[in-house]
Amino acid sequence: MEKNIPKISAFPTGESNSAFEQYFSGKSYLAPLTVNSDLNVPMANVTFEPGCRNNWHTHTGGQILICVGGSGYYQERNQPARRLEAGDIVEIPADVEHWHGAAADSWFSHIGVTCNPQTNKNIWLEAVSDEEYREAVK
């Protein structure tokens, strides 16, 4: 690991999230938590460094975020951002444009649950600009 990552939850941090880094502004880490595909609930712990967020995107089958450590934000297009702390749950309906990530001054971890995995696809859009991010989290 190239950074000194604080332990902010009981769940593993995993490795550098290189598969998705093109869709993130800032550094993130990914720890898959499940292996049994028959259960149809793939989940992974995602850890964001302070200020890190993913691009605007949608999931064609929706997603659930289970917040497990630190502080972050979730924002849907044209809505105020929602502050997130450990213990919060976000239910993201299919096809809703949104982003999520850490607060500017805190690491953040959530378990991301892929809903309806038989058909679910991520559709990645533009990055959340520094100006959009500052406005959302202020």
Place this chain on the structure above:
Amino acid sequence: MEKNIPKISAFPTGESNSAFEQYFSGKSYLAPLTVNSDLNVPMANVTFEPGCRNNWHTHTGGQILICVGGSGYYQERNQPARRLEAGDIVEIPADVEHWHGAAADSWFSHIGVTCNPQTNKNIWLEAVSDEEYREAVK
């Protein structure tokens, strides 16, 4: 709430788990965490008092346990029990006979995820006897 329940996770404890109490030895609490049925990942936080466990049972569509606080156990029929702590994940395949619950000396909370909810049914079997429980957790 009739008991002084310690705060062992960031997730809500909810109310007395009266709907399922006939299938539990000991007192438990249930906090549903999701409402959007289109996502097909219903989940609830289950909190067990020390020594509390559910009956032997199966899920026809499987279940995932996300351990969030305290210490507990998971046991499949004819297998040694697995000790559980916050941060542990249990993937329970369809139709496998098992039980889960708290350690004798600790409260325990896990998020229970219903897999394949379109068709999943719980099949409840006999209680885990005090002798079985003592043997499993010793």
